[in-house]
Amino acid sequence: MDLSLKFRRIALLAAFGIVLLYGLLVFALLGFVGEADLWETLWSPNTLSAIRISLLAATSSAILAMIIALPVAWALSRFRFPGSSWVDMLLEFPMIVSPAALGAMILMFFRSTPGEWIHSLGVDVVFAFSGIVLAQFLTTVGIAVRLIKAVLDEIPVRYEKVARSLGANSFQTFRGVVLPLSARGLLASGILVWAKALGEFGATITVAGSLPGKTETLPIAIFLELGKANLEGASVLILILLLFGVCVLALARLLLRRRQLA
Amino acid sequence: MLEVRKLDLTAGDFRLKGLDFRVERGECHALIGPTGAGKTLLLEGVAGLLPTQGGQVLMDGEDVTGWAPERRGIAYVPQDLALFPHLNVEENLRFGMRYSKRNSGGEEGLHDLIAFLGLEPLLKRRIEGLSGGEQQRIALVRALAAGRRLLLLDEPFSAIHAGLRRDLWRVLRELIARFSPGVLLVTHDVEEAFLLGDRVSVLLDGYIRQEGVGEEVYRNPCDPEVARLLGVRNLFAAEIQSCEEGVGWVLCPGLGRIHSRIPEGLSSRCLLGFRGHEVLLEKGEGLGTEVRGKVREWFPGGGKTLVLVSLPGIPDLCEIEFRDTRSFCPGEDIRFWIPADKTFVLPAP
Structure with missing residues (x-):
């Protein structure tokens, strides 16, 4: 048999294998969801509050991450400056450090002198909603920079050069040319960052704990249900999280596809 | 401005x-x-x-x-x-x-x-x-x-x-x-x-x-590289024989004695240049030089003919172009006229 054909078959087999594996996981999950459990868990105050906290925190941290990441990504995409490769490398920090370790580092920071000074200004992150936002922000901002930089790298610099020569200053060029040209890509990036924040667990529980109705997010609620050996309850929560995730990923793919076609 | x-x-x-x-x-x-x-x-x-x-x-x-x-x-x-x-x-x-x-x-x-x-x-x-x-x-x-x-x-x-x-x-x-x-x-x-x-x-x-x-x-391209960039394909080693008020005679092996504009400050060793499409098949009016050679190759097409001519005594080929489609035989004798006002002299490299 032709070697390339053989290789193609192996590759396709591997792809189907992975899909099958995930399918089996979802199938196993559905086996634990009973109709009575579904409605009872779904409408319980604890679940509703976990959904509310998760959506609020993920939205806040994703918006914050995107706002901070945008200028950083633009600078990294457009300029070579002393230390730019170091900045680029440091942005991978949250990806190589375990989320629990990152959460522990946040806690340690707030025990240090600068952290205590921030605390004295009234900023309280430990066992607080702001702690969830901070933990999610720190785990996603690096990814946000990476995603946005990839979007900006695709926009030819000559558009900006022409806009500048036609009379627009740097900010006007960014607003009038770079942002509109990258809008779809930025939105898709924002959705992916939001999805990542929504599923964040390790850093969140380390910093904000698991106070029901205050800092209990959906992933934490799943963890707590599993701790109580309530597999039926956990499966409903996983299903909700899965549903959110699938919806946003589908939306992001749709936006990115339209962008490629545009 | x-x-x-x-x-x-x-x-x-x-x-x-x-x-x-x-x-x-x-x-x-x-x-x-x-x-x-x-x-x-x-x-x-x-x-x-x-x-x-x-x-x-x-x-x-x-x-x-x-x-x-x-x-x-x-x-x-x-x-x-x-x-x-x-x-x-x-x-x-x-x-x-x-x-x-x-x-x-x-x-x-x-x-x-x-x-x-x-x-x-x-x-x-x-x-x-x-x-x-x-x-x-x-x-x-x-x-x-x-x-x-x-x-x-x-x-x-x-x-x-x-x-x-x-x-x-x-x-x-x-x-x-x-x-x-x-x-x-x-x-x-x-x-x-x-x-x-x-x-x-x-x-x-x-x-x-x-x-x-x-x-x-x-x-008047200023040097051979500029001349080549500006599309001049014919540059031949030559020697200035006389020069008066920016014009004079240049002796060029293979081409003969050619009247040309000569810039100031050149030593006698120089390069003579002209463009292939500016030569004439018939003797033109005014000063110029008749050159004889043999057709080496020719490329007719697109309403013009490019001819590579070997000149007596030198290995370099001369490239000339006619604004019509012509046919030649390999080795055929060819005569053409280089008008003096279409030539220029450059410093030798």
Whole structure:
């Protein structure tokens, strides 16, 4: 048999294998969801509050991450400056450090002198909603920079050069040319960052704990249900999280596809 | 209008050194250079899109060297035009007007430009559906509507097919005549440079090797490299025999004694050059030299014939071109006439 054909078959087999594996996981999950459990868990105050906290925190941290990441990504995409490769490398920090370790580092920071000074200004992150936002922000901002930089790298610099020569200053060029040209890509990036924040667990529980109705997010609620050996309850929560995730990923793919076609 | 003095620019290891040239209002200055000569680097430096390492850029006598690009009144039109794909034609045309209210000619100026180039039917169209020629017109109008006094055109016609390119040359000429912007046009197309350029500069190895009125540069390239870049294929070793008031006799093995213009300050060893399409098959009027040789190869086609001629006593071939389709036999004797006013003498390398 032709070697390339053989290789193609192996590759396709591997792809189907992975899909099958995930399918089996979802199938196993559905086996634990009973109709009575579904409605009872779904409408319980604890679940509703976990959904509310998760959506609020993920939205806040994703918006914050995107706002901070945008200028950083633009600078990294457009300029070579002393230390730019170091900045680029440091942005991978949250990806190589375990989320629990990152959460522990946040806690340690707030025990240090600068952290205590921030605390004295009234900023309280430990066992607080702001702690969830901070933990999610720190785990996603690096990814946000990476995603946005990839979007900006695709926009030819000559558009900006022409806009500048036609009379627009740097900010006007960014607003009038770079942002509109990258809008779809930025939105898709924002959705992916939001999805990542929504599923964040390790850093969140380390910093904000698991106070029901205050800092209990959906992933934490799943963890707590599993701790109580309530597999039926956990499966409903996983299903909700899965549903959110699938919806946003589908939306992001749709936006990115339209962008490629545009 | 634009005056560039001793400008130094760097991109990596590549350097442009001590560039000096001017572009006057209503004038097209063509800058010709091979690929990789630094033409785009020069334009971006003049536009303020790259930092300069030395020298000055002056606009209407004012030193704008340290100014941001948006303040210089210089529009940069890159090779692919960079029309904004998220805006329609009208929005593209109005882009610069939004930010350069003081300098632009306002609504009246824009309408004048649109009417002049017949762009009305295109105003609501999206950019991606437009032809190359339409995009060229829009890029030029967009730059002028923004009130830019100087246009920097970076090989704007290189991706356009030959027929349309000539139409666009005419459009550019008419725009310059009607609206009087200064234009700095960089190109590697010799014909384009001399047809459009009131003045022509030759950029080679990081320097402007020669600068002058188009016809002067065309007739008197300053050295063999410039001559080759300007399309001269016939350069032969020669010796100056006599020279008086810029003209004299040159002895060239294989060609004979040739009357030519001779620049000052040359030693007797020199190179004689002429263009293949300027020789005649019959003896012409005025001074000139009849040359005899043998046809080595010929390439008829496209309404002309390119002939490679071996000359007696020298290994170099002479390349001549006739403006009709002809047929020859290999080794056939051939005679042609080199008019004296079509020859030039260069320093030997």
